[in-house]
Amino acid sequence: MPEKSWIELLMLLAGEGATREEIRISSASLARHFGVSKQTVIRKLGELEERSLISRRVEPRGQFIRITSAGMSALRAMHQELEKILKQEPAKITLTGKVVTGMGEGSYYVGHPGYSEQFKRELGYLPYPGTLDIKLDRASLELKETLMRLPSKQVSGFKTSERTFGPVKIFPSKLKGETGAVVIPNRTHHTDILEIIAPHNLRKAIGLKDGDPVKVEVFL
Incomplete structure (x- = not known):
């Protein structure tokens, strides 16, 4: 985590729901996410x-955090600031990489009713139950890291009896x-x-196979 990246930590906490309520989250899990100690x-x-x-506040049950009004500001x-920047820059970025075979988890997650119905509402179509996986080159990996911090459409999380x-x-x-x-x-x-x-x-649809180089246009 770079020295001046406190805003990234604040954004992550916001994504976990700390703007709405006090959340329990461990320092160890945050460290794993950012790849730091x-x-x-x-x-x-x-x-x-x-x-x-x-x-x-820290209790025997864990660490509890909520973003304050100053944090929201x-x-x-x-x-x-991001809106100003994006208005000046092109409304899309291009990521490059090669097609790879994934772990097969995409079909489970994308096809789950809790996600698929939300995808349909946000995108206007019911997605095929699976993902196309692209192994990004180094430059595009840095752009993906930027994408993770930008505002976007989003489907909500949910709970089942199992998990x-x-x-x-979504971009x-x-x-x-x-x-x-x-x-x-x-x-x-x-x-x-x-x-x-x-x-x-x-x-x-495109006739792709593992190892094929591709360019993906991502709209912001």
Whole structure:
């Protein structure tokens, strides 16, 4: 976590629901997300608390955090700055990489009614139950990291009797003229894989195979 990235930590907490209520979240899980030490996260949380951007209490049951009104103001200011930047820049970015075979989890998550109905509402179509996975090159990986921090459409998380499903960011996209959407789970770990959903099987529609180089237009 870069030295001046307290805003990234604040944004992550907001994504976990800390703007609406007090949430329980461990410093260890935050450290894993950012790929830094637990001590670094504890120090950053202390800085947020000193700035009165969060309220935090630690109990035997865990650590509880909520974003304060000052923290909300900081997030709104960042949002306004991003809007200014995006109005000056092109409304899309291009990511490049190669087609790879995923772990097969996409069909389960995309096809789950809790997600699929929300995707249909947000995108206007019911997505094919699976994702096209792209292994990004180094430059595009950095752009994906930026995408993860930008405002976007989003489907809400939900709970079943078996587990909890987190919220997912959505960015409309095009690949070789085919309409789709880049999906990024809010709780995703930093990875070089880009996942794309579409109304149909993109591999078959475009005739893609593992190793094929592709360019994905992502609309902001």
